[in-house]
Amino acid sequence: MLTMNLEGLEMIAVLMLVVLFVKALGWFGLLEAGYDSVEDELELSTVRHRPEGLEQLEARTRFSRKELQILYRGFKNECPSGIVNEETFKDIYAQFFPQGESSTYAHFLFNAFDTDHNGSLSFEDFVMGLSILLRGTIQEKLNWAFNLYDINKDGYITKEEMLDIMKAIYDMMGKCTYPILKEDTPRQHVEVFFQKMDKNKDGVVTIDEFIDCCQNDENIMRSMHLFENVL
Amino acid sequence: MAAGVAAWLPFARAAAIGWMPVANLPMPVAPAGKNKRQDEMIILNVSGRRFETWRNTLDRYPDTLLGSSEKEFFYNEETKEYFFDRDPDVFRSVLNFYRTGKLHYPRYECISSYDEELAFFGIISEIIGDCCYEEYKDRKRENAERLMDDQEDNKDAKPPNMTCRETMWRAFENPHTSTMALVFYYVTGFFIAVSVITNVVETVPCGTSPNQKEVPCGERYTVAFFCMDTACVMIFTVEYLMRLFAAPSRYRFMRSVMSIIDVVAILPYYIGLVMTDNEDVSGAFVTLRVFRVFRIFKFSRHSQGLRILGYTLKSCASELGFLLFSLTMAIIIFATVMFYAEKGSSSSKFTSIPASFWYTIVTMTTLGYGDMVPKTIAGKIFGSICSLSGVLVIALPVPVIVSNFSRIYHQNQRADKRRAQKMQKARLARIRISKQGTSNAFLHSKRNGLFSEAPEFTSSTEEDQRLNKSTSLLESQHHHLLHCLEKTTNHEFVDQQYYQQSYLEAGLQNYPSRSPSLSSRDGVSGTCCTRRSKKQHAPLQNASGPAHMQPLTQVHAHPRGLQELSTIHIQPLSTSRSSLNMRVDEPASLNCQSSQITTAIISIPTPPVTTSDGDAHLRAGPAHQNVVKVSAL
16 A cells, blocks of 8 residues: 555656656747747738829819818828728717717718728728718718618618617717706607608608608708818 | 817718708708818928928917917018927927827927927927826926925025924934934934844853853843843833924824834833733743834834835735745645655654645755655655745746836835826826816807807807807817707707706706696796806796706607696797897806896797798707706806
């Protein structure tokens, strides 16, 4: 019994020594092989994007050359790499609404601007969107707004989508409002909206109903022209 | 608002078209771009070096010298440039601030010259970016301390009118201030040394007594040692009491480490006096004498190095803790292993695991007394592993502690970490303030009624232009954007206090619903100044008195569903345009002591009239949608 104990423990001791030795080898040997893969990944992450030329952009949008220059200078200043990803977009948008929480609405805006849905906003996307919003016809602007509300881009605005958008807008107000925001304020606002827009009461708003109704509403028509002199 | 983001303001405003179909209220008129000129270049000549930038770049920060009209003072007509007789190197950083929105502090610059340039150009130093802020603050602190040290060396006359107490405290803290203090300092130092030596010598055996037993000196010359002890303790007691008397905050002094050491040093003597010749507690009494050795710590008042050492140990507490923890883990593991390895061998000293602790500690710290040695092969193998690992475990945290000590010793700063924590808190406060600044600007301009939305009504053009100039175009556009959001959601931005007020009062007051037939109410104007106007209670005739005392919460307004309104706000609406004009005439209308308190007559169940003047005026607009807000008076 005594000898058995001794032998068993000796075996354990030897085993431990071997394991430690192998581990030590591993630390020195295997580490060097591991380093390379990490560095390879670093190369790819810096992506630069250069927009197409000034002439093409001038042709595709309704901005003049000077305006495009001013826009690009501002754009490049904030995003030197030439593209905006959603995080940066949300940060920029949040600066304008210090009191509230604008990230949800910024998310919807981002999707509305990112027409090719590649997850990042290039200068072309940016300027095309702005061209519609600032210089487009009423039809185009309403189209754009419809596109914004239609989250899944299926051509119909449902109450749920509208509720999401409404909540996002109300979130931007923040907490300190007067009067105090209640829980169902967005929902009731959505009800009002649907009462106005949904002519055939089928629970969804189509693009034609939307454009029709907006064109008949003087308030909305007037506000569409509000930002034309922004640039 | 950050500079770069200002370029995205047109985008944000354009995107606001997304709110338009949703809004039920008409939007406010956009601010007119005042004399839109093409982007022009400005030449800034700083001591001969020319910097060129766009005018818009400088306009981003209208409260600095370059962004405001103050730079016109430096305009040179002949050369058509702005000339500044300042340092061009520092000006680079200043101009980069306008370009990028971040202010950097170059390391090679002298801190005071940098500060002067910042003050000249009207830039506050708190907006230095995070990348350079630590460096800036460190340099500034060093500079301030150097100045303070210089001042202290220079001042030899103590400020007059110091009370006796303050003089004493000063003498205790700074021995160099007066001769008396110096004398006191040396005397106490001498007695500490004497006391410590006495304690040591007391235990040395000196000579043999007739019964051939070595007697320590303490027992041989009892009286002499007792007298020495008494003298020292008396001096220490007097010193402690004097310090206690002179301390500005006695409670804080009593809690400080040095005073605790003082007390512990002299207490055993008094306890010994009390418990004389009591056989039962004499054992405890002997133990108490151990505490006399704490008198040696009193030297730390005399030695800066000791204090630094103590502070280092305190600041390396985490490393020391790690060292201790890892050692304990290793000790337990190895002791267990050794115990079971050596269990088999006969006459083994490893009688239990705690007994093996001693072996493990001695081996790991490479002491190797040799009083306990393993005899089995397994035990020897594990023992060697133990000693090798001990070297490693101990060697790891030690360099950290060493580098810490040297850093602290070189910098010679005691409150380094405490100040760093304060900086962190201050930084967060700065960020919070700058965020608040934007929202406060909006609320402030709202209150001032700077939204001159109806150009045809506000015919007092000089006043208007004055108002307009006080906010830059950028700001007014940003405020217009926020205003549109308010209109879309039919709620208003308010500041924190107002919100808390109305939140509390929402619980208190729930106004009964009005019947739609009630068509007139008397309201009192003065929307903006809720706090101010609380003090002025204009006399009201009808029973709606209490309604005007506090702001009421309001259920969201339907354009039609008036019957559902349970609480009503009454908007100070005056139907007469002229009186409205009079209100606009006084800028900074926080001054609600105006005697122009116009009573308003409002007909509540008005259909949502979208007339052309519906959205003309800020206060007129909401009334048309039966969204009325009572003024708190």
